[in-house]
Amino acid sequence: MIRGLTYLIGFQVVGELVVRIADVPVPGAVVGMLLCFAWLRRTRAGDDTALVRAGSGLLRHLQLLFVPAGVGIVAYLSTLRADALPISVALVGSWLLGLVAVAWTAIGLERLTGAPHDDLPAPDTGTAR
């Protein structure tokens, strides 16, 4: 457990160093993720390595880690209420547009290159089986 966490923090530390030295406006953890990915590929890490076990444990409870920041919503409730309409329409509207843009660009380009994927189970047509 601690060994795996040490690896994860190590990658984040290197990520922070890279970001500061190269002076790029990207969070160190994101660079750490890319470095960790490269490491996992190189070592062909299996599911039983310390890094994979500790990391999977953390990811299972990713939502918990957002709670402290999320409580900020309660703290800023009055600001949110004053501009509720523009905030909620802009948030939801641009989220939806962004979601459509990413998803349709990706599947559109897949079709152009001739490699579309269809992974979902066939839709239920409502006929009795």
Add this chain to the structure above:
Amino acid sequence: MSPVAHTADAVLEVARSPLGLIAITLGGYQLGRWLQARTGGHALAQPVVVAIAVVGTAITLLDVDYPAYLDAAALISFWLGPATVALAIPLHRQADQLKGFVVPLLVAVLVGAVVSITSAVLIARALGADEVLQRTLAPKAATTPVAIALADNLGGIPPLAAAFAILIGIVAALTAPAVLTLLRVRDRRARGLAVGAVSHGIGASRMLREDETEGAFAGLGMGLSALATSLVLPLVALLLW
């Protein structure tokens, strides 16, 4: 002092300490997980939503202000960084699926960053939000720590930017799989990528629960979107203001 008043003081003191506040946070999260299991994984029963409601109520009743809570709970939010690094793991497990998808993926994330920044600012402006609010809304598709840093650079309100990022993550956790199915997006890689790119960690954690591939690409989408938003935002800002 009466023994009752003494006990009440002791309870309040412990509840307001970092130990008490972390216990409340973990308790709220466990309650959320219990509700999720009880409702058979209902989309509305997201542990993060339940935990935020429990903690929000608790700190209001205990009269703890938000910055003090944030300090006390630093032990929890600290792990966001290592967890972001750990998003490399589902990606590593799914790496074979990247074949033939690298170009669509990179282009899509870039397009997504431009669309979500511009549309957030223009919609807010059309509905009469002031410029500071527009600048706070612009980076909301990026993951929370990135959104905070970007809003700060841009002249927005950083803590509010964090709240927006969380809110949009919650909307995604509740609705994203159904919306994508309505949009006829049936490639699990594209589904995960889209959610991660516009609704970061909370969206990604929902997709991770749905399906391993969707979760992996959501993690990748989140990481790349943080990169793309950081790079695109200064350029788009020149055009918008």
